Amino acid sequence: MKTARKTTYPPAPKSPSAGELDARILDFIARGVERRSTDAEFNQLALALFRHQFALNQPYCRYCESLGRNPRNVAHWAQIPAVPTTAFKDAELTTLPAKQRTAVFHSSGTTEHRPSRHFHSRKTLALYEAALWRTFEARVTGGKWRTTENCQLVILTPTPAEAPHSSLVHMMETVRRRLSAPTSVFVGAAALEDGRALASAVQSKIKTQKSKTLLLGTAFAFVHLLDAIAAAPRRGRGLQLPRGSRVMETGGYKGRTREVPREELHALISTKLGVPRSALVSEYGMCELSSQFYAASQAAMFHGPPWTRVRLINPETGREAREGKRGLIRVFDLANRASVIAIQTDDIGICRGDGFELLCRAPQAEARGCSLMVPS
Amino acid sequence: MTTGQVIAATARLWLKRGSPWMARAKRELTAFSPQMVELGLRELFADITANVEELERCETPCPTLHASRSTVCHILSGNLPNPGVVSIIVGLLSGARNVVKPATGDPMPALFMKSLAVVDSKLAKRVMLTADREQYRRVGVVVAYGNDETLAKLRRNVGGASVPRRNRRTKRSRGAEAPPTFFDFGHRVSIGVVDFLHSKIQNPKSKITTAAARDASMWDQQGCMSPQCFFVRGDAAAFAEALAEEMEAFDCRRPRAELSFEDAAAIARARNEWSFRGRVWASKGSTHWTVVLDERGGWVPSPLNRFVFVRPISLLAKLRHSKIQNPKSKISTVGFAGFSPKEAVAMAQADRYCSLGEMQRPLLLLTNGSRLRVGDLMI
Numbered sequence: 180m181k182t183a184r185k186t187t188y189p190p191a192p193k194s195p196s197a198g199e200l201d202a203r204i205l206d207f208i209a210r211g212v213e214r215r216s217t218d219a220e221f222n223q224l225a226l227a228l229f230r231h232q233f234a235l236n237q238p239y240c241r242y243c244e245s246l247g248r249n250p251r252n253v254a255h256w257a258q259i260p261a262v263p264t265t266a267f268k269d270a271e272l273t274t275l276p277a278k279q280r281t282a283v284f285h286s287s288g289t290t291e292h293r294p295s296r297h298f299h300s301r302k303t304l305a306l307y308e309a310a311l312w313r314t315f316e317a318r319v320t321g322g323k324w325r326t327t328e329n330c331q332l333v334i335l336t337p338t339p340a341e342a343p344h345s346s347l348v349h350m351m352e353t354v355r356r357r358l359s360a361p362t363s364v365f366v367g368a369a370a371l372e373d374g375r376a377l378a379s380a381v382q383s384k385i386k387t388q389k390s391k392t393l394l395l396g397t398a399f400a401f402v403h404l405l406d407a408i409a410a411a412p413r414r415g416r417g418l419q420l421p422r423g424s425r426v427m428e429t430g431g432y433k434g435r436t437r438e439v440p441r442e443e444l445h446a447l448i449s450t451k452l453g454v455p456r457s458a459l460v461s462e463y464g465m466c467e468l469s470s471q472f473y474a475a476s477q478a479a480m481f482h483g484p485p486w487t488r489v490r491l492i493n494p495e496t497g498r499e500a501r502e503g504k505r506g507l508i509r510v511f512d513l514a515n516r517a518s519v520i521a522i523q524t525d526d527i528g529i530c531r532g533d534g535f536e537l538l539c540r541a542p543q544a545e546a547r548g549c550s551l552m553v554p555s
Numbered sequence: 556m557t558t559g560q561v562i563a564a565t566a567r568l569w570l571k572r573g574s575p576w577m578a579r580a581k582r583e584l585t586a587f588s589p590q591m592v593e594l595g596l597r598e599l600f601a602d603i604t605a606n607v608e609e610l611e612r613c614e615t616p617c618p619t620l621h622a623s624r625s626t627v628c629h630i631l632s633g634n635l636p637n638p639g640v641v642s643i644i645v646g647l648l649s650g651a652r653n654v655v656k657p658a659t660g661d662p663m664p665a666l667f668m669k670s671l672a673v674v675d676s677k678l679a680k681r682v683m684l685t686a687d688r689e690q691y692r693r694v695g696v697v698v699a700y701g702n703d704e705t706l707a708k709l710r711r712n713v714g715g716a717s718v719p720r721r722n723r724r725t726k727r728s729r730g731a732e733a734p735p736t737f738f739d740f741g742h743r744v745s746i747g748v749v750d751f752l753h754s755k756i757q758n759p760k761s762k763i764t765t766a767a768a769r770d771a772s773m774w775d776q777q778g779c780m781s782p783q784c785f786f787v788r789g790d791a792a793a794f795a796e797a798l799a800e801e802m803e804a805f806d807c808r809r810p811r812a813e814l815s816f817e818d819a820a821a822i823a824r825a826r827n828e829w830s831f832r833g834r835v836w837a838s839k840g841s842t843h844w845t846v847v848l849d850e851r852g853g854w855v856p857s858p859l860n861r862f863v864f865v866r867p868i869s870l871l872a873k874l875r876h877s878k879i880q881n882p883k884s885k886i887s888t889v890g891f892a893g894f895s896p897k898e899a900v901a902m903a904q905a906d907r908y909c910s911l912g913e914m915q916r917p918l919l920l921l922t923n924g925s926r927l928r929v930g931d932l933m934i
Contacts, residue, residue, distance in 0.1 A: 242831065263827030270831050494823035495814065495842055505816050507823060525824050527816075 194234040194250075195227045197274070197516070201302055203227070204513055207486045208309050212317040215533075216485035224486075224513055225256035228520045235274035239519050242266075257490060257499075261509050261521035264467045267295035274517050275300050284346035284466040287430075297346070297466050303517040307469045308353045310514040314484045315354055318473035319427050319460055320393070324358065332363035333384050335377070335396025335404065341368045346466040347429065351395055358393075371400055374407030382418050391423035394452070397430040402439055405447050419453035426454050429462035445476045463537055467522050469514035472535075480534040486513040491530040492523070505529055505538065558647050559610030561675040566600035568670050576670045583662040584636060587775060590809040592636075595774055595915075599637050602919045603644075609919065613648045625695035626652040628735070630688065630709065632700040633658025634777045638740070640667050641919065642698055643682060653682040654690045691735065698738045706739040713737050743779035743887035744856075744879065747911055748868065748902050750893025752789030763892045764794065766912030768801030770890055771863040772844065773915040775811050779887040780914050783857040784864040786871045786902075788893070792834065795848040795865040799836030802844040802861065811843045811861050821858040854879050871902055880904055890914040 203224055207216070230250045233240050243249060243260045253259055264286075266272060273280070281301050285294035299307060316322055324330055334351045342348040348365075355363045364384055370376040381404060385392060396404075408418060420426075426448055439447070441461065449456050459476035472481040472489075483489060490499050491506025500506030508526045515522070528535040556564070569576050580596055581589035603610070627646045631639040639655075640663065646653040657664040665684055672679035691697045691713055699709050713735055747767055751760060770782050787794045814822070822842040829835050834848040844861040853873040857863060879885050884904035891899035892911035899908050907917065 238831070245830075263824075263830065265828040266831035492823075494816065494819040496840055497823075498840075507820060523827055525827075527820060 192227075192230065192250075194230040197231070197302070200224075200228060200231055200516055201306060204306055204486065204516060205309060207513060208306075208313050208484075210485070212314050212484040214485060221486075221488060221513070222256050225259065225488075225511060225520060226250070226253065228513060228516065229253060229256075229259045231516075232274055232519055236272060236519065238266075238270035238272055256488065256511055256520075259511065259521045261511075261523040262519045263523045264295060264465065264525060267297060267467050267518075268293045271296065271298070272518050273298040275303070282349075283344055284349065285344040286466045287345065287347075294344075295466055297518055300517060303469075306514050306516055307349075310470050310484065310486065311350050311353060312357050314471055314473065315350075316357075317484075318482075319425060319462075320358075324393070329390040330358065330393065331360050331384065331390050332358065332393045332395065333381055334363070334365045335371065335381075335394070335400035336365060337368040337371065338365040347397070347464070350464070350471070354395070360393075362390075366400075371403065374403040375411070377404050378407035378411065378418065385418055385420060389421060391421050391425075393425050393427070394420065394454075395427045395429075398428055398439070398441075398444060399430070401428055401444060401448060402437065405444075405451055408451050418451065423458075424452075424454055425458045425460070426452065427460050427462055429464065441479065449476075461537075463526075465522075465524065467515075467518070468510055468512050469516075470510075470512045474534075474537070479536060480531060481528075481537055482534045483510075487511060489530075489535055491528055491535060500530060502530055502532075508535065508537075556675065557611050558614050558650075558678060559607055561671070561678050562610055562644055562647065563604050563607040564674045565667070565671045566603035568673065569596060569600040570604065576666060580636070580663065580666055583666070585812075586633070586777075587812045588810045591773075591775065591812070594809055595635075595637065598916055599640065602916070606919050610644075610648060613645075614650070626654060626693070627696045627698060628654045628656070628691045628694040630656045630691065630697065630699040630701070631658055631661065631664060632702075633661035635774050636661070636663035637774075638700060638778075639664050642700070643667065646698075647678065647681060651681075651696070654694060655682055655684050656686065656688050656690060657684065694735055696738070697735045698740075700740045703741045706741045710737055710739065740779075743885055743906075745780050745782045745888040745890070745905075745914060746874070746886060746903060747782045747785040747890040747892070747914070748788075748871070748894055748899055749785055749794060749891070749911065750788045751791070751794045753893065760797065763911060764797040764801045766892060766910070767794075767798050767890075768805050769912055770914040771798075772802060772805040772809065772811070772861050776857065776859040776861055776863070778915065780907075780917060781859070782863065782888075782890060782914055783859075784854070784866055786866050786868045786874075788868040791850065791865050791867045792848055795834065795836060795846050798863070798865065799844075799846040802836075802846060802863075803838065806838065806843045806861070814842060814860060818858070818860055822860060822862055825858045825862060853877060874903065888914050888917075 207224065233243060233250050239262060242262065246260050248258070248260050262272060275298050279300040280298045282299040282304055284297045332355050334355070336342070336348050336351055337345070339348055339352045366377060366380045370380045377400065428444065428448070445456060445459055448454060448459060456476045461474045461476065462471050463481050464471035470484055470487045472483045474481040488511040490509045492509050493500040493506055505527055508524045508528045510522045510524065511520055512522065513520065525540055527538045527540070529538065568574060577593060577596060581592045584592045627649070629642045629646060631642065639657065639661070643653060643655060643664065655664050668679055668682055668684060697713050699706055747770065749763060749767065751763065767785055774781065785794070819842050822845060826835055826837055826845055829847045829849070833850065836846040838844045842860065846863055846865060848865050850867055853870065854877050855864070874880060880903065886903055886905035888907045888909060889899050889903050889905040890909055890911040890913065896908055
């Protein structure tokens with residue numbers, strides 16, 4: 180007669196302290212973005228981080244247990260349970276006690292009733308800033324822009340005071356501080372509502388400065404700007420940015436303006452702002468992550484820094500999608516120390532080599548056939 | 556033979572063991588698994604053969620009179636095969652000429668008409684299949700199925716007033732230049748209400764969950780009579796767990812169709828979303844079925860394809876104040892178990908009330924707001 184054999188797992192190593200983890204993550208980041216991390220070194224830190232988060236992040240711990248996962252039976256970073264981005268709306272997914280939370284990033288979006296909340300402490304914010312700067316410096320400025328150079332930033336977002344909970348604005352502000360460009364400017368929320376005001380704000384900066392410009396903004400802000408340029412006959416040739424300028428475009432549209440395909444948007448930016456495509460990059464990030472992914476305009480392939488890994492998940496099977504097939508983007512981010520290392524996004528992409536092509540957002544339940552989409 | 560008898564004889568062709576028509580439908584209706592197609596079509600044609608007298612009773616006393624006066628244009632949606640077949644049957648019983656525009660890629664109307672022609676080619680000639688949607692410009696009555704946007708556009712183009720659901724028996728006098736009368740069957744949803752508190756002899760709990768799983772799984776939830784949510788009195792979590800077991804059992808017998816990437820992604824997204832907001836029971840390694848226990852929320856649409864919500868009955872009050880009930884009810888069917896019909900009627904405003912397990916099997920020519928009636932066409 181067969182007897183049921185109970186699965187036994189070896190005891191998991193002790194959960195490392197936050198300070199120890201911070202030091203190891205900062206060390207990882209300090210090595211830069213060009214040197215690829217080995218699977219073994221990524222795995223070692225990822226599992227340590229998982230143990231830490233499993234021990235201190237109560238909602239995440241419960242979620243893992245509901246899936247039957249714990250530090251004793253997770254042996255590889257790819258097995259770490261990924262939390263959907265929407266969970267950040269429903270639960271306080273953090274290892275931080277309330278008194279250590281010094282900042283919180285909220286998701287944007289015009290239709291969301293409850294935003295996602297990603298909590299940070301002073302120390303994890305330092306991790307966040309170190310991670311974002313290392314990648315930005317390598318992927319956007321190419322490491323060639325120095326703080327002493329004659330350069331300026333024009334940032335097409337609200338100001339930090341207007342959007343204190345925006346991770347994107349915080350990122351822009353960090354970049355501004357790191358570059359120490361004295362004449363840098365956020366165009367502000369009011370200008371973003373009015374294309375002409377936006378165009379005027381950008382033009383005034385360019386006209387008065389001979390220095391090269393780093394123009395950073397969301398896709399919808401660029402569409403507003405380009406529409407305003409097209410509508411003004413005197414600006415037929417557009418706003419020509421000084422030679423050596425660069426442009427970074429990020430984010431979606433969130434229903435704020437007409438949507439323009441990425442390729443078309445980049446072609447328009449290049450033509451109307453006088454920036455070669457080689458000086459144009461796209462960024463992919465979200466408030467639930469601490470690291471960002473960048474794609475050169477012409478390649479359209481997003482790559483992350485060595486302290487991240489990306490898997491594309493087949494929605495039907497829940498397993499990794501095959502190379503060249505569509506899947507839901509799942510990010511493993513070692514810089515997410517105080518929340519959750521593994522984030523399941525709603526975005527669809529295609530896995531290509533060590534990068535991914537970003538396609539669109541997964542559809543929500545909506546009216547089809549005889550069904551009905553009705554708000555409660 | 557009367558029209559009703561011809562239709563019944565056609566139905567028998569489909570029900571015959573080894574029927575080539577059924578075999579073709581199973582092969583060609585690729586939006587569903589062959590097992591699902593067989594079950595759904597068998598139920599439809601069995602209902603037809605069992606109700607020949609009713610069909611005959613519905614026939615107009617003088618078909619030629621109406622046929623000379625009216626042509627009915629049916630613009631069908633392709634989400635389910637049954638409503639299109641029933642629409643054609645109703646058109647034939649009314650004595651009208653029928654122009655049928657099937658949904659692109661939907662083989663069912665053509666298959667049914669070919670089988671009808673085998674029994675009575677003359678009657679089959681009263682139906683013309685067309686790919687030309689503009690046919691509605693030359694007819695007296697337009698019957699259209701589809702999403703609200705398509706129907707609104709069609710309504711504007713037809714120029715005729717939509718006949719309110721409650722007044723569809725109203726006959727209008729029509730001049731030669733009058734625009735066609737327009738019947739539209741758009742977005743609707745269905746719900747179930749279950750008393751799971753008291754196990755009753757006629758309604759044991761296991762029977763209730765089997766019936767609920769059947770309703771939520773039939774035709775992969777693509778029809779307006781498919782429940783998207785069950786409101787439960789008693790232990791909603793126990794109901795959800797038992798329902799999940801039955802959904803799995805149903806799926807083993809009648810698998811759900813393979814989904815497009817987008818549909819699978821919508822389910823994966825919804826599962827992710829609800830994993831922190833409620834409790835989720837789901838098929839392993841696939842998106843075949845999902846049961847979500849939501850003890851807090853209001854109405855949220857399901858991504859369909861056997862994705863069903865379970866909510867405590869106390870949340871039904873939210874539904875009453877929602878847009879789904881106001882200003883006009885958008886509920887097609889309320890399936891009930893453990894409650895009396897009177898209690899079910901008091902709970903939600905709908906066009907049809909039936910026992911759980913029967914939600915996807917409406918009486919063939921039943922008067923309700925979700926289906927065309929022969930009387931509608933007596934203009």
